[in-house]
Structures are given as structure tokens and as C-alpha cells.
């Protein structure tokens with residue numbers, strides 16, 4: 001079954017989803033408000049699947065490490081966005097920035113609940129939290145505000161790339177029975193794509209320096225490919241020390257590497273053009289149009305009757321437009 005057939009079968013959709021376009025679009029197109037959504041997933045430790053992603057242990061460990069470290073990146077994004085909100089004159093962008101702050105606060109809170117549920121499964125959540133705190137408190141959070149704003153824009157580019165890869169490859173989330181874990185990541189990816197242009201637009205309005213934008217991009221890349229990968233590399237041995245001498249675990253490692261960094265189907269390897277496009281001086285996040293995917297996932301996840309996330313949904317709130 002290919003992706004189109006799979007997605008059609010999941011919601012009985014008759015029209016195939018268009019592939020993401022990479023033609024430049026008008027970045028000044030009318031931007032609309034989006035909501036802050038609250039959920040209660042009720043994660044339970046014994047239902048978490050350590051091979052959640054494609055039943056590949058190291059690739060799954062990348063997502064587990066990302067879940068831990070990402071909360072610190074989101075807290076940096078929130079702090080930076082709050083600092084710059086008063087400097088924004090455009091009321092629509094200000095409203096969208098408030099919505100981004102709210103969405104990231106909920107991501108951070110709910111990933112923390114998921115991370116707490118990992119602790120009884122021998123995952124090194126407490127240790128990784130201490131390491132992340134040391135890096136963020138002593139280095140990243142001490143950057144001057146312009147660099148933090150650029151870093152925020154860079155982080156948001158990477159989460160948009162990840163989101164749009166996962167939205168294009170939805171079937172990758174269906175190799176596990178961990179429905180709450182799947183729900184968490186699909187909701188998070190939907191909202192990362194939904195607000196992907198906000199940080200960039202704020203950066204361009206307030207600063208706009210190209211060299212500084214590249215500096216933030218480089219630091220974001222270093223933390224995602226260096227920091228998170230290093231955490232992921234060690235994680236399976238904390239979970240199961242016998243992995244050290246398990247030949248099947250090591251053999252599977254090749255597959256996990258391909259799933260993350262391979263040029264054909266890797267999350268990041270196959271997204272390299274999208275990642276590198278950020279270097280283009282005229283880049284804008286909306287040059288990569290994901291509107292068809294967003295419409296599809298909003299219906300699939302949030303439909304009041306049959307949405308996959310409806311059992312966990314509590315409420316939503318859209319910030320007011322203020323002059």
C-alpha cells in the first residue's frame with residue numbers, strides 16, 4: 001500500500017494529497033490566526049513503546065532524546081518570543097506570536113508528561129534533563145537577545161522540516177500500538193507546521209540580518225544533529241544494557257541510521273534540500289507549501305466526531321487581535 005492509498009483508507013479521503021510544492025509563494029499572503037489546543041493524553045509507562053518509530057531501536061531513541069531536549073528548546077523559544085512580542089507593531093503577527101507561545105508551552109508541558117512516563121522504563125530522563133539544563137542555563141539562554149531570536153527562527157525551521165517529513169510519511173507512525181505516543185507526535189508536528197512562519201517573520205521584522213540568521217541556523221543544527229544524536233546514541237544502553245552484546249541490536253543500527261540520515265528515506269537525509277534552503281537569502285518558510293497536509297491532518301486528528309485526538313482533546317483558545 002502506498003502513502004496515498006494508506007491515507008485515503010485512514011479517513012476515507014477521495015482526493016489524493018498534493019505533494020509539497022517548493023516553488024516560491026508570496027510570503028506576504030494573508031496570515032490567519034490559529035488556536036492554542038489543550039490535551040490530556042494520560043500517558044502510562046507500561047504502554048510506551050521503546051521501538052515506537054518503525055520498530056527501530058536507535059531511530060526510536062532519537063525521538064525519545066528529542067522529546068527530552070526539545071522541551072528546553074521550546075522554553076527558549078517561549079522566553080525569546082515573550083521578550084520580543086512588545087517590539088512587534090503588526091497586530092496580526094503579534095496575535096500569531098502569542099498563539100505560538102501558547103502552542104509551545106503546551107508542547108513543552110505535554111512532552112514533560114510523556115518524558116515522566118519514560119522514567120520507569122529505564123530511560124535516562126533525569127540525567128538528560130540535568131545535561132540539557134546545564135547547556136541551556138550556562139550557554140544558550142545567556143546569548144544576547146538578537147542571537148536568541150535567530151536561534152528561535154533556526155529551531156523553528158528544523159521543527160518545520162521534521163513536521164513536514166512526518167506529515168508526508170504518516171505511515172511511519174503506524175508501526176507501533178502506542179496510540180498516545182503517536183497522537184503526541186502527530187499533534188506536535190501539525191502545530192509545528194501550522195506556526196512555522198511566525199518566528200521567521202518576527203526575526204525579519206525586528207532584525208533581518210542574514211549573517212546572524214545563519215549563525216542561529218548553525219547553532220540549531222549543532223544542537224539537533226550533535227546534542228540530540230549524542231543523547232540518542234547512548235539511550236538504548238541505559239534502557240537495556242544487554243544491547244551492548246546483542247548482535248541483532250547492532251545490525252539494526254544500520255537500519256536506524258538509514259531511517260534518520262539516509263538520503264532515500266531518512267527523516268533528515270531525505271530532507272536535506274528543505275533544510276539547506278534556509279541558507280537562500282530570499283528564503284521564506286511558506287515557500288514550502290504544506291497547506292494540503294495541514295487541512296488533511298486537522299480533519300484526521302481534530303474532527304469532533306472521529307478525530308484521532310478527539311478522546312484526549314480538552315479545549316482550544318485563539319488569542320484576540322490587539323492593536
Ligand SMILES: [Fe+2]
Pocket residue numbers: 074103104107108159188192
Ligand atoms: Fe513545539
Ligand SMILES: [Fe+2]
Pocket residue numbers: 104156159191192195
Ligand atoms: Fe514551534
